[in-house]
Amino acid sequence: MIDILLFAFLMLTALGILRLRDLFAAAMLSSLFSLLAASLFMVMDAVDVAFTEAAVGAGISTILMLATLAITKRQEKARKRQLRPGPALLVLACGAMLIYGTLDMPHFGTADAPVHTYLAPRYLEVSPIEVGPPNIVTSVLASYRGYDTFGETTVVFAAAVGVLLLLGGRRRFRDAGWDITMGVDLREVQEIVARRQEGLKLPEGDP
Amino acid sequence: MFAVAMIAILICMALLISKAFTADSVFDRILVINSFGTKTVLLIAVLGFLSGRPDFLDLALLYALMNFIGTIGVLRFTRYGDLSSMDQDTTQKPDGVEWL
Missing domain, CATH: 1.20.58 (Methane Monooxygenase Hydroxylase; Chain G, domain 1)
Known part of the structure; x- marks a missing residue:
């Protein structure tokens, strides 16, 4: 309910x-x-x-x-919303196939589902002796599937580093006066513009 | 008893969702998310007693903590547009929600 x-x-x-x-x-x-x-x-x-x-x-x-x-x-940019039959049909067909795939699966909470009969009893019985922690999920994640967990952690770490580089790098460049898209020192440009407005001669070598 | 509490929480959730659709200011929406997080905490707590296994009450505490930190994070973003401006650096986005 x-x-x-x-x-x-x-x-x-x-x-x-x-x-x-x-x-x-x-x-x-x-x-x-x-x-x-x-x-x-x-x-x-x-x-x-x-x-x-x-x-x-x-x-x-x-x-x-x-x-x-x-x-x-x-x-969001405003654009026309219209129902396109092709993609809608494709999505519906995919959804129907996924639901059809679940029909074979054991019902939620069934005691004799393969998940509960294959390895879980062994974990429940032996893991306190083999690994130690009273929490069995912990010993499964940290010991039995240790390499798997290590791989997952590596992936998450790599993703975090990538996102931080994308989000944080831009700001640092901006703070330093660099526009990352143009590769031009903005402060220098502003200085030149200011000098020009004051009617001074540009120093040699400047564009 | 717990069933009544659960029904009340679910009704509150429905009200909050309808408010999330119709809210007209940024802070209303942040408030909706914050109180929805509180409703999640309550739901976890009541659910434990409803199913007779109140083992996950500490998890509800953890949710409350996370909800608090999340709200602080979102508010920082609406104020500064950045998480890392820990000092009084209000030079970039001085007027709060202007960037929004």
Whole structure:
């Protein structure tokens, strides 16, 4: 019951994001979307996924979107909205195929689903002896899937470095008086313009 | 008891979503997100008692903390357009939401 309501809220929010022209509002609504998704994961007992969704979706990605908005503009460019049948059909067909794919899967929460019968019992029984921590999820993530976790962390680190370079580098160049797009020292240009306005001769060598 | 609380929280969520669509100022929307985060915290707390396993109450605390930090971050951005201007550097964007 709760999850159906939360799903309805999710769809409402998604439609709202589609309709809005105000990009700041869209960023805020996507943060709201993430909080809703986190609540939904919480209802489905996936607390770790929920927390990741809330931290990344509602926290970091909202900040990143705002950083992008600070560089670009706030309003979306107005253009005609019309329903094009080709893409709409393609999307609907993809959605139908995905739903068809879920029909084979075991129902949510089934005890004899392959996920619960394959490796999970072994983890539950042996991991306190083999690894140690009382939290089994921790020992799975940090020990049994250690390389996987290491790879994920590397990917996340690389992504963070890339984003910081994109967002932070521009500002540093601007502070130093350099326009990154032109490669011209803006302060020098301003100085030349000012001198010209005062009617002084330009120093030799300057363009 | 907890069911009633849950229904109240869900109604609050619906109201907040409708407000998020119709809000007409930047700060209204930020406030909507902040109080929606609070509703998430409440939902987690009530959900634990509703399902008889209140083990995740500390997680609700963590959500509250994150919500607070997130709101501060968003507000910094609306003020400075940047996260790293920790000092009183208001020379670039002095009038707050002008860049928006």
